[in-house]
Amino acid sequence: xxxxxxxxxxxxxxxxxxxxxxxxxxxxxxxxxxxxxxxxxxxxxxxxxxxxxxxxxxxxxxxxxxxxxxxxxxxxxxxxxxxxxxxxxxxxxxxxxxxxxxxxxxxxxxxxxxxxxxxxxxxxxxxxxxxxxxxxxxxxxxxxxxxxxxxxxxxxxxxxxxxxxxxxxxxxxxxxxxxxxxxxxxxxxxxxxxxxxxxxxxxxxxxxxxxxxxxxxxxxxxxxxxxxxxxxxxxxxxxxxxxxxxxxxxxxxxxxxxxxxxxxxxxxxxxxxxxxxxxxxxxxxxxxxxxxxxxxxxxxxxxxxxxxxxxxxxxxxxxxxxxxxxxxxxxxxxxxxxxxxxxxxxxxxxxxxxxxxxxxxxxxxxxxxxxxxxxxxxxxxxxxxxxxxxxxxxxxxxxxxxxxxxxxxxxxxxxxxxxxxxxxxxxxxxxxxxxxxx
Ligand code: UGA
Numbered sequence: 001x002x003x004x005x006x007x008x009x010x011x012x013x014x015x016x017x018x019x020x021x022x023x024x025x026x027x028x029x030x031x032x033x034x035x036x037x038x039x040x041x042x043x044x045x046x047x048x049x050x051x052x053x054x055x056x057x058x059x060x061x062x063x064x065x066x067x068x069x070x071x072x073x074x075x076x077x078x079x080x081x082x083x084x085x086x087x088x089x090x091x092x093x094x095x096x097x098x099x100x101x102x103x104x105x106x107x108x109x110x111x112x113x114x115x116x117x118x119x120x121x122x123x124x125x126x127x128x129x130x131x132x133x134x135x136x137x138x139x140x141x142x143x144x145x146x147x148x149x150x151x152x153x154x155x156x157x158x159x160x161x162x163x164x165x166x167x168x169x170x171x172x173x174x175x176x177x178x179x180x181x182x183x184x185x186x187x188x189x190x191x192x193x194x195x196x197x198x199x200x201x202x203x204x205x206x207x208x209x210x211x212x213x214x215x216x217x218x219x220x221x222x223x224x225x226x227x228x229x230x231x232x233x234x235x236x237x238x239x240x241x242x243x244x245x246x247x248x249x250x251x252x253x254x255x256x257x258x259x260x261x262x263x264x265x266x267x268x269x270x271x272x273x274x275x276x277x278x279x280x281x282x283x284x285x286x287x288x289x290x291x292x293x294x295x296x297x298x299x300x301x302x303x304x305x306x307x308x309x310x311x312x313x314x315x316x317x318x319x320x321x322x323x324x325x326x327x328x329x330x331x332x333x334x335x336x337x338x339x340x341x342x343x344x345x346x347x348x349x350x351x352x353x354x355x356x357x358x359x360x361x362x363x364x365x366x367x368x369x370x371x372x373x374x375x376x377x378x379x380x381x382x383x384x385x386x387x388x389x390x391x392x393x394x395x396x397x398x399x400x401x402x403x404x405x406x407x408x409x410x411x412x413x414x415x416x417x418x419x420x421x422x423x424x425x426x427x428x429x430x431x432x433x434x435x436x437x438x
Contacts, residue, residue: 001025001078001184001185002025002078002079003019003024003027003078003079003081003185004027004029004073004077004079004080005019005026005027005029005081006030006073006080006083006084006103006107007030007082007084007099007103007121008028008030008035008036008045008066008083010048010154010263010332011083011152011154011159012028012081012084013028013039013045013046013048013055014051014160014163015120015152015163016028016064016083017051017055017058017064017160018054018160018163019081020058020063021057021164022188022189023188024063024185025063026058026064026065027065027066027067027072027076027077028064028065028067029067029069029070029073031068036066036067036068039059039066040059040065040066041059042055042056042060046331047330047331048156048157048159048160048330049157049160051159054160070103070106070107071110073107074107074108074111074112075110075112077115078114078115078116079115079117079118079185080107080115080116080117081118081119081150082100082103082104082118082119082120082121083120083121083152084099084100084102084103084121085263086099086100086121086122086123086271087263087267088267088270088271092274093271093273093274094124094271094274094275095123095267095271095274095275097123097124097127100119100123101134104117104131104135104138105134105138108135109138111139111143111145112140112142112143113142113144114145115143115144115145116145116146116147116178116181117131117135117146117147117148118147118148118149118150118182119131119147119149119150120149120152122152122264122271123149123205124205124209124271124275125202125205125206125209126205126275127205128147128148128149128172128202128204128205129201129202131147132146132147132174146173146174146175146177146178148171148172148173148174148178148182148201148204149171149201149204149205150170150171150172150204151170151205153166153167154166156327156329156330156332158329164189165192165194166189166194167194168194168195168196168197169186169189169190169194169197170199170207170208171196171197171198171204172199172201172202173199173200173201174200174201183196208268209268209269209271209272209275212265212268212269212272213268213269213288213291215253215260216260216265216268216269216288216291216292216295217287217288219253219255219259219260219295220259220260220291220292220294220295221254222236222239222240222253222254222256223256223257223259223294223295223297223298223434223435224294225239225240225256225435226257226434226435227434227435229435229436230434230435233437234435235435235436235437236256236434236435236436237256237436239435240255255418256417257298257391257416257418257434258298258299258337258338258415258416258434259294259295259296259298259299259337260326261326261327261334261335261340262327262332262336263332263335266292266335267335269288269291269292270292272285272288273285273286273288273289298337298415298434299337299340301434302337302341302389302413302415303344303345303348305413305432305434306341306345306385306387307348309385309411309413309432310350310384310385310411313348314345314348314350315348315349315350316349316350317350317351317384317385318350318353318382318383318384318385319345319350319353319383319386320353320355320373320380320381320383320385320386320387320407321341321342321345321353321354321355321370321379321387321389322355322356322376322380322386322388322389322392323338323390323391323392323395324336324338324339324356324360324362325338325356325359325390325392326390328390328392328393329358329392330358331359331362332362333359333362333366336363336390337389338390339366339367341387341389341415342354342367342370342387343367343370345387346369352371353370353380353383354367354371354372354373354379355374355376355379357394376395376403377403380403380406380407381407382406382407382408382409383407383409384409384411385409385411385413386403386407386412386413387412387413387415388413388415388416389416391416391418395418395419396418396419398419400424400426400427400429401427401428403427404427404428404429410427410428410430411429411430411432412424412430412431412432413431413432413433414431414433415434417434417435417436421433
């Protein structure tokens with residue numbers, strides 16, 4: 001099939017590459033000419049495992065091409081995937097749908113014949129029907145263009161895997177024809193028995209925000225338990241293991257620590273609350289305020305413990321920060337808990353030296369006032385305190401006995417509960433964490 005993928009950020013670039021990989025002819029579209037030039041050259045604009053391999057193969061074979069022209073896209077595709085960002089608005093917690101609207105406005109007047117526009121971005125419930133009206137108003141009269149919603153559940157760092165082998169596909173459609181077209185697009189996955197849920201657009205839109213709200217709630221729940229563990233002398237990792245054995249609960253997303261960040265969970269729960277208010281059901285999801293607040297609390301608590309560990313005052317202290325990305329295997333620093341803590345510690349007068357295996361450039365763009373170290377040793381040299389803020393595998397492989405020779409103070413705060421604490425303690429380190437006995 002001939003597909004277009006409009007918006008080539010994490011979601012779009014990966015979707016475009018994966019759709020080409022499963023045999024479609026794909027045209028990727030973006031307003032950012034520089035990004036398009038890079039992608040057209042078969043190079044990935046961000047770090048995502050396996051994406052480079054897929055781009056090289058499919059750009060090389062001509063199966064995947066790129067353009068900045070929506071007009072070209074309108075003529076090319078029988079299915080148009082909208083994958084642009086829906087960030088939080090500057091002036092409110094609601095989603096900013098400017099980019100989604102701009103795609104529809106730019107695409108619709110050039111559509112021809114019969115085609116399907118499929119939104120994948122995370123949007124407030126009701127967006128599909130609003131966009132369908134917009135398409136009807138803007139598309140040429142002889143065009144038969146429908147709008148459907150097919151939310152994406154990929155995780156950064158596993159984006160290719162999640163796209164090619166999703167837990168489920170959800171299609172919000174208003175006609176049997178749209179359903180049939182989407183089933184054809186995903187036929188190779190349906191052959192592999194991926195569950196396919198066909199529903200109305202409002203339900204499809206809600207599945208996505210409900211899923212992210214549930215995941216955020218799970219994380220904040222265990223973080224709340226971590227604080228109680230600290231007060232009661234319990235161990236939150238053992239608690240999570242024990243809870244996780246109950247198959248109704250499950251262990252995943254019960255890792256307590258610095259909390260959630262990134263371009264999705266934080267803004268999605270806020271946009272969901274804003275949309276629920278508009279729909280007159282704000283109180284039904286008001287618990288999400290608590291979820292957000294517990295999450296913010298983890299960042300404050302981390303800074304508080306850091307201050308305690310340096311004798312009550314961070315001013316003038318040398319603090320090594322390990323991790324900048326919002327999670328490992330990503331170079332994304334959007335709403336990164338690690339960067340928020342690094343910035344707060346720096347504001348209190350500490351001299352911060354930061355290291356991250358992939359996200360250093362992105363971090364420097366946001367926080368140029370910090371020092372950036374080319375490796376862990378340089379970051380930790382003579383540090384009064386080491387903060388472990390993103391649980392990269394590289395940090396788990398650090399030999400604490402060796403690092404101790406560079407860092408005489410031997411104090412580490414493992415805000416991700418990911419290091420082998422007995423090993424570090426045996427090497428002479430004072431180790432603190434969230435929700436763990438000291
Ligand atoms: C999230 C969802 O997991 C995806 O299903 C969804 O498609 C995506 O948002 C999206 O809306 O596009 P992502 O933001 O890539 O994916 O990251 P996650 O793996 O969900 O992690 C989110 C944050 O939660 C990270 O900061 C991570 O460190 C934190 N986290 C995760 C915890 O603090 N504890 C956990 O147990 C798990």
